[in-house]
Amino acid sequence: MTPSPTAPRRASLTRHDLVASEHVLRDALRDFVAFKSSSLYFPPPGAGQDTEPAWLKGEQKLLLPLSQGGAPLGVFMAKGVRGLQARTLPLLAQAARLCLENLALAKALDTDPVTGLGNRQCLLDALEREIGLVQASILPGQASWQEAPAEARGGFGLVLFDVDYFSWVNQNYGHLYGETTLARLGALLAAKAPEGAALARLEEDLFAVLLPGASAARCLDLAESVRAAAAEEVFDYAVTGERIRLTLSAGFALYPRDLHGGQLAAPAGEAARVLVQKARKTLSAAKDLGRDQVMSFGKLLREGGQILERLPLGRLAVSLGRAADAKEGMRFLVWSPRFEGARQLARDGGHRVLGRYPAMVKGEIILMEAQEDVSYAEVLHLTDASWTLEPGDRLLLAQDPEDSFPGREDPAEPPRRDMASGLLGHRDFIRRFTQAREGEQAFTLALVRLPDPGQDRGASGGSRAEASIQELAALCRDHFGQELLGGRFSTGSLILYVPGQAPAALRERFQALAELARERLGLALSMGLAGHPFLSYGKADVLENCRKALDHAQLIQDGPRLALFDSISLTISADRLFTLGDLYGAVEEYRLALLADEGNVLARNSLGICLGRLGRMAQARAEFERVLALEPRNQMALYNLGHACQRLGEEKTARKAFQRCLKLNPQDVYSLLRLGRMAEDAGKPANARGYYQKALALPGGPRLVTRHLARLAQAQGRADEAREHLQQALLQDPKDAFSLNLLARIYLDAGEDPAIAEALARQSAALRPDQGQFWKDLARALEAQGKTEEARQALGRAG
Structure with a gap:
């Protein structure tokens, strides 16, 4: 029927x-x-x-x-x-x-009918759930930063796969056959993906894999493994007897590493969609650069861009925009892919030899305007004037913030003025600034940025941004004098040099400039100021510090968006390094922030967090104690101090710290959990249960507490109660490796079906392969089913 x-x-x-x-x-x-x-x-x-x-x-x-x-x-x-x-x-x-x-x-x-994988909504739900679990522990300064390393959810990866030229399959063999190939590829993906991964088909030939806890290396390994396996698959077309081969392109992004600023603070649903968009952008770059390859979001800005179009006046359209974290002022080296790979080179007598051309950089460009998906750049240098830049040329992010091609300019060449502002062009400003600063003991550099003009363009006189730049440049000259040394830093920003004065002495003048711009031009400016001398920074560091100050200014919500490069700017920069996983770099930035302001408790607390993550608990404890000497009621520092003391074996001090947290905030779920676990370890199950029950009744409690109640019930021989708690825990978080493992152990201890225990133990070990006990429990489940060889291999992983 x-x-x-x-x-x-x-x-x-x-x-x-x-x-x-x-x-x-x-x-x-x-x-x-x-x-x-x-x-x-x-x-x-x-x-x-x-x-x-x-x-x-x-x-x-x-x-x-x-x-x-x-x-x-x-x-x-x-x-x-x-x-x-x-x-x-x-x-x-x-x-x-x-x-x-x-x-x-x-x-x-939640299921795609063609492949049997999850659908788009299923993936988004999984992403939101995983982001919610990560957000509380990954952002610096959060109270949950130090939940035991065995329990932390530090991040995850999202890998997207797309079939190259799949429309060709549909056009030549029909959509039904196309769906058959997609089903085969879905099965291949499911076979290659590890336990605990969430798989989905988002649309047509686009597949996704969410990898909890994955690093960039693990995402790359999976993507390359799937890509290689797909290339070896042969698809038979029975109608004509043809045999078809397909290739995949892949791109991946990491959470939270590849998000920044407001993206990290966004609700989980918004952050999930941003991450998908970043992964899609990365996948598109892999296809644009030749297909059948893997690209990571971390490499996208560094080496994934290319020139799209040549424009008049030495301008270029390039494939990197804000979606790829491109910013105005970034410099890129340009090289041609036409000379990649080994080639046959002719010799006298008709003989040929095999050789590989050396890397040849064609020139350097700078981004002048970054839009969402593309940017517009200006040519700074050409290695060979006869060798022009052209569509398809690749981009490589330049490392030197000031001059990647020293000595290229002709000192006798007159400086070029920007036509709209009348100020120097970017390249010539940097050259003049580099010369002018050498004779000054003190100076200030300022980046002045217009608000985003959006899509509205004026009907005449160029873009609205050009008209605004022209008016702003005139206002700056009126305000600071006609001899002001300034330049066009990007399409939407100016850079100004003020010799002989420190940024603090210029704050009021720049605030007055911001007020004039608002009153006369209707512009809400953002301004970042940095100067020399400051700490141990050299004169060549001032431009990069100025950029960091502008990033700081753009985060200001109330009042003028003006920031001096200071302790707070350094803290913001360190927070960015923290989310990227660069703990050592973050430690150095936080320490510099404290050199600038010893009273910066946020930087000191975050420094303690980084030291704790690096295993330097005694140093971490000292930093938290310094915070509390300044702010005795700082709950964040109290909680962190409690955990550091607990890790150092100072149980009494730790208990007092957590109890003080509860006096300051009776709804502190994490302190209740810590006290409960300490009571449990001390052999006081009744006290532990009391703490857990209090935490269970608080907002967010069920997600965090049910696993602990299950462990306590299981230790007291109440297996059925433990099972119910664990099922509730897995309802809150299906990827909770510790709940999965404990449920597997309950099945094993009760002598119940070892096949269920095996399924649960496999998931827990895949999610947390660093937990040796998980592999031992998997070995028990396998041994109970007579799978001796597999059990032996699992035990080998336990070590």
Whole structure:
């Protein structure tokens, strides 16, 4: 019988689905029959399975077979069933079938019908859930920064795959055959992806893999493995006997490493979509650069750009925009891919030899205007004037902030003026500034940026930005004098040099400039000032410090967006390094911030956090104590001090710190958890339960506490209670490796189905391969099923 076109689609259920939904089955069946506890049982392959329910009166057990479409899945075992009548068994069997139907329909809502993978909404939900778990522990300064390393969720990776020239398959072989190839590729992806990964088909031939806890290296390994495997697949077209081969392009982005600024503070749903967009941008770059390759977001800005179009007046359109973290003022070296690879070179007599051309840089460009997906650049230098830059040329981010081609300019060449502002062009300003600063003991550099002009363009006189730059430059000359040394730093910003004065002495003058710009021109400027001398920075560092000050200014919400490069600017810069995983670089920036202002408690607390992450607990504790000497009621420092002392074995001091946190904030879930764990370790389960129950009743408590209650119940021999807590924990976080592992151990300790224990243990070990105990528990589950060789291999990983 053909199903109605409007009939709801059902998905096939697996054992894994039953394990994940055991709590749903339990709660639904309790509406029909009373029981104390429950578990699942999966008969071994070939053992057969009863199709009718059974009540074992003497054992007070109810066995409900679970099947879909006549295929057995497992058995739901309800324990502690009393007074059951035989005539109700068929009704209970029908109830179980209805429960499975509902589970199948719910799964279908999250499943792509072609590949059986998750769909777009399923992936977004998984991303939001994972971001929510990471956000509390990854941002510097958060109270949960030091949750035991074994429990931390430091980040994850998102890898996207796209089939190269897939439209060609549909056009030449039909859409039905195209779907067949997508199903094959989906199965290949599922086979290559590790346990714990979330897989989805987003659209047409676009696939996604979410890898919890993954580093860039792990994402690259998976992407290359899938790409290589796909290239070896052969797709037969039976109609004509043709054999088809396909290739994949891949791109990946990391959370939180590849997000910054307001993106990190955005709600989880927004951050999820930003991450997908970054991964898509990276994938597009992999396709643009030749297909059948892998690109990471971290490499996109450094080496993933190319020239798109040549424009008049020495301008260029390039493929890097704000979506790739491109900013005005960035410099890139340009090289041609035409001379890549080995080539045959002619010799006298017709002989040929094989050689590889050396890398040849054609020139250097600077970004003048960064839009969302593209930027517009200006040519700074050409290595050879006869060798022009052209579409398809590749970009490599230049490292020297001031001059990547020293000595290229002709000293006799007159400086070129920007036509709109009348100030120097970028290159000539840098040259003049480099010369002028040498004779000065003190000076200030200022970056003055216009608000984003958006898409609105004036009907005449060039873009609105050009008109605004012209007016702003005239205002600056009126305000600072006609001899002002200034330049066009980018399309939307000016750079000004003021000799002989420090930034602090110029603050009021620049604030007055901002007020004039607002009153006369209607412009809300952002301004970053940096100067020399400052700490141990040299004169060549001032331009980069000025950029950091501008980043600081653009984060100001209230009042003038004006920032001097100071302790706060350094703290913001260090926070960025922290989220990138560069702890050593962050430590140095935080220390510089404290040299600039010893009273910067945010920098000091964050420095302690970095030292703690690096295992330097005694130094971390000293930093937290210094914060508390300045601010005795600083809850963040109190919590961090408690954890540092706990790691150092100073239990009494740690307990006092957590108790003080609770006096300041009775709803501090993390301190309650810490005190509960300390009571548990001290052999005081009643006290531990009290702390956990208090935390459970607080906002955010259920997500954090249920695993701890489960561990406590399991240690006290209350396996059924522990199982229920764990199922609630996994409902909150399906990728909670510790809950998965503890549930596996409960199944093993109870002598129940080792196949379920194996599935749970595999997931936990895949999510946290650094946990040796997880591998040992997996080995136990394998050994219980007679899989001796696999068990031996798992034990080898435990070491």
